[in-house]
Amino acid sequence: HSSSTCYLADESSTLRCGQQFASALQPGLVIYLQGDLGAGKTTFSRGLLRGLGFQGKVKSPTYTLVEPYVTSSLYLYHFDLYRFNDPLEWEDAGFREYFNAESICLVEWPDKASGLLPTPDLAIYLDLADTGRHIRIDALTERGHQCLSRFTP
Numbered sequence: 001h002s003s004s005t006c007y008l009a010d011e012s013s014t015l016r017c018g019q020q021f022a023s024a025l026q027p028g029l030v031i032y033l034q035g036d037l038g039a040g041k042t043t044f045s046r047g048l049l050r051g052l053g054f055q056g057k058v059k060s061p062t063y064t065l066v067e068p069y070v071t072s073s074l075y076l077y078h079f080d081l082y083r084f085n086d087p088l089e090w091e092d093a094g095f096r097e098y099f100n101a102e103s104i105c106l107v108e109w110p111d112k113a114s115g116l117l118p119t120p121d122l123a124i125y126l127d128l129a130d131t132g133r134h135i136r137i138d139a140l141t142e143r144g145h146q147c148l149s150r151f152t153p
């Protein structure tokens, strides 16, 4: 499988990387965002949404589990499953329907709902490195490969 890596020296680099990545996206993608608390997952998501043309505030969905966004071209659901612990809630909240051909799903802490989530097209790993962050994007499906081939960091 293919992957892309980059060193992000500061917060604005993470924002810029997310923003660049946005132009490679297409509806239907499932993207896992992995890394410790404070690694920069939400910052990357913020840049990505900015790249999709979303002008408003991007909050961390830590308490709401998911924040929906509508841009001119697609729906994006930003999940943060850090606090997720009730599989019944998955059904009740209708989360399964969020994963469809018209939407992009960006999921922080996917391991908290393993078994419920669809397999990802792309997995993004953020790690602390010196004073910045290291990012790696892995393509795991054909659709993911196509996306990554359009991405120039």
Ligand code: ADP
Pocket (backbone or CB within 6 Å): 008, 009, 010, 011, 012, 013, 014, 035, 036, 037, 038, 039, 040, 041, 042, 043, 044, 131, 132, 133
């Ligand atoms: P997470 O969602 O992974 O818990 P956040 O996106 O909330 O992490 O970011 C945590 C902190 O890391 C923020 O204060 C942000 O400014 C900082 N940060 C993001 N990217 C970088 C970077 N490349 N270098 C240094 N600090 C960064």
Ligand code: MG
Pocket (backbone or CB within 6 Å): 041, 042, 060, 080, 108
């Ligand atoms: Mg976060």
